[in-house]
Amino acid sequence: MKVYNSATRTKEEFVPLEGDNVRMYACGITVYDDCHIGHARQAIAYDMISKYLRFKGYKVTYVRNYTDVDDKIIARANQLGVNAVAYAEQKIRESEEDLKRLNVKDADRKPKVSECIPDIIAFIEGLIEKKHAYVSKKGDVWYSVMSFPGYGKLSRKDPDQLLEGVRKDLEEGKKDPRDFALWKSAKKDEIFWKSPWGNGRPGWHIECSAMALKNLGETLDIHGGGKDLIFPHHENEIAQSEALTGKPLARYWTHNGLVTIDGQKMSKSLGNTLTIKEALRKYHPEVIRHAMLSRHYSADVDISAKEFALSEKSLYYFYKTLGDIDAFLAANSPTSEKLTVCDDISANVKSGFVEAMDDDFNSSLAISHLFQICKFVNTLLADKKQPKGAVVVAFQRIRDDIGNAYAVLGLMQEPPGMFIRALNLKHLEEAGLTEEKVQALIEERATAKQKKDYAAADEIREKLDQLGITLQDSRTGTTWGLKLGALPEG
RNA sequence: GGCGCGGUGGCAGAAUGGCGAUGCAGAGGACUGCAAAUCCUUGUAUGCCGGUUCGAUUCCGGCCCGUGCCUCCA
Known part of the structure; x- marks a missing residue:
């Protein structure tokens, strides 16, 4: 079996670190809003990969995390006047319902940031001890990017070039513009946890390093996530984890392609996001899965009604x-x-x-x-x-x-029978018809046919055809179904 | 601007150092009262220019175009 490794840019023979055991980690979602079809693609991609590995006989431990502590979550929760973690919890439940309807199997472990704070703190302490991180007077902890020689190896970025175009005005206590936050000191009205550096909360990148280490050990077999996370997120994960353990973080880096809608990237500002809930209102779950899986998982997929x-x-x-x-x-x-x-x-x-x-x-x-x-x-x-x-x-x-x-x-x-019926009923509803109405028309047509009044019979069929319903004559009678000929434009 | 990824028929989408799947749409046929469904047959494609090679769509270089990341992003 071959797996494309983003780190080496080649397809490699898949050999897990330990026999038949596969340790797999995929960056999950930041739960601040309804999940969209892009989240579905990521979830479906790693659902497929974990299921196939099991199909092949591997013993898979699949971990998919939730980021339930984050700026956007806090902002949204404050807006609603609710507790940030509780708000995130609600969104996690909703996302799991969405994914369950898409027949995505739960990951074996679904760690949440809010439940891993001690592990994250311990991880950061280790990095400080090894001089890969430093504490500011304010109580922020920064990762020192230049302390890690391999920085940029996944995304092929040159740290020197990274310096250009970076914000000049350094945040207080930050020594190098490329450094990133491991621990953020608490601002007013923000949820916080106690730490050796004062009240605060973890930065985004450290979570995944800590949760992967805690749940799967130092080296993962497969690390996955959307390709938009390669830089800086995955690059930073590597810097953190490998600086701490001295071991490779992952043997195979995989990245799923993104979803575009009618050729455009989904974004809030364009107002073209399609949530999983919306998609499920219009399409059968397997139709959505088919649309996601009919391109290779690493390629972008463009979604449209067509x-x-x-x-x-x-x-x-x-x-x-x-x-x-x-x-x-x-x-x-x-x-x-x-x-x-x-x-x-x-x-x-x-x-x-x-x-x-x-x-x-x-x-x-x-x-x-x-x-x-x-x-x-x-x-x-x-x-x-x-x-x-x-x-x-x-x-x-x-x-x-x-x-x-x-x-x-x-x-x-x-x-x-169930699948076809579900599809037929959906189209019937869209055409503004009911089964009874169609059945009555079929009988009317059968009478006309018996009288060999084919003109009348054809008229009925033509009428239904225009509504997207096709009649099929057979020896045992006439059945109806959705018309397959026409695809929507675009 | 920097870094990365990609450009396959009308559309979608695989693969490949030599014959380029598959599906949709199109054309013709079988079947049918006519259709539908199904089956059969069929036309059409590797962005451009060089290089390596006996041979390149495939490998290398340049160009053009698209796209992603470089700030939160699945």
């Missing part, structure tokens, strides 16, 4: 095929006959998935295999020459392998 519609359409096809498999399996029994097709894909579902995912978690490629599998299934269903018992055997295998393998991506995990 992208979601495309994901919806793909999943509709997959699920419809799975539904047809289930119907076939319910009606037929396995035999020891053999298929006569020359290319039996049923044996390769799992290996195709593994091959794709072994190459730096190529979920995009893994998903594309589903199209070939579904095409194979549909071909078998139409091929009346194949012995049914043999088709059953092939289908059982395909069904099991898809269910097991694609659980890693959190896709194809619903009963097909």
Whole structure:
């Protein structure tokens, strides 16, 4: 298995530090507002990675932290007149609900800054002792960037060049503009903890170093986070942790790509953030996961109504095929006959998935295999020459392998009928129709068809078609479903 | 300005030192009262200029364009 390591800029064979144990840390969120689709992407990316590692048989300990002490949280809490930690706690609960609906499995440990203050203080004390940090008169503790020779190695930044463009007016007690805060002395109306340097709270970067050390030890196998965190956050984590322990912080640095909306970066000022809650109101959770996973985790993904519609359409096809498999399996029994097709894909579902995912978690490629599998299934269903018992055997295998393998991506995990019905009902609602109305129209059309009044029958179908509902005639009657042809513009 | 990442058909998106997946959309066909669904067939792409190489979309250099970070950011 290969993993792209941002630190070396190469794909490397994945070898954990200790046998089958994988220690994985991903920078979680600062909980000051509703989680947006970018947070979802990060969570889904590391959800997929941890699930795949487990699928491969590794024993994974996955830690994802919460920053519940931070300027923005304090500002928001003060505005609302509530306790900052309590406010953060509320936002943590909400974010967990959002992610749970997206079928993101909880990390094994979810440390919070507010619960790790003693560990953070101890970490800082260690850095002061080793002369990598200093205390100002005010009671701030600063990390001395130039005391760490490797500073800039992850982000490829030259400390000398970092000096340019940096604010000239040094904060009180700060010796070098590049230094960053490990401990911030308490300002008025701010939540604080006691420390050897007076009342205050931890800086942002130190949290992750301390929590990773506490929960996973000196060297992580995989460290993850959004690529926007490479500098300064991850660079600073390295400076802190490696200065203290003298060991590499992580064997593999991974970075997930960011989400843009209609080609633009999401930001509060542009007013184009899409929260997870909003997305879930419009799209099925698996549709959102599909949209996130149909590009490689390290690439930026652009989201638009068109992208979601495309994901919806793909999943509709997959699920419809799975539904047809289930119907076939319910009606037929396995035999020891053999298929006569020359290319039996049923044996390769799992290996195709593994091959794709072994190459730096190529979920995009893994998903594309589903199209070939579904095409194979549909071909078998139409091929009346194949012995049914043999088709059953092939289908059982395909069904099991898809269910097991694609659980890693959190896709194809619903009963097909339920998924399709949910999608259909959503479109029905958008079209301003009800099931009863559609059913009545279907019956009206059936009567017209019986009278061979095809013009009237077609008129009804045309009317529904314009509303995005398609009628499908079969021997057993007429069913309705969402119209798949049209994608929204843009 | 500094540092990084990327530019693949109409769109989305993999991969690769030699034949460039897959999906959507388009075209044609089978099926159908007509459709839909499904299946079959099919056209269209590696930003530009050099270099290395028998051969480059892939490796190297330059340019152009886009984008991220350099301040909080998943």
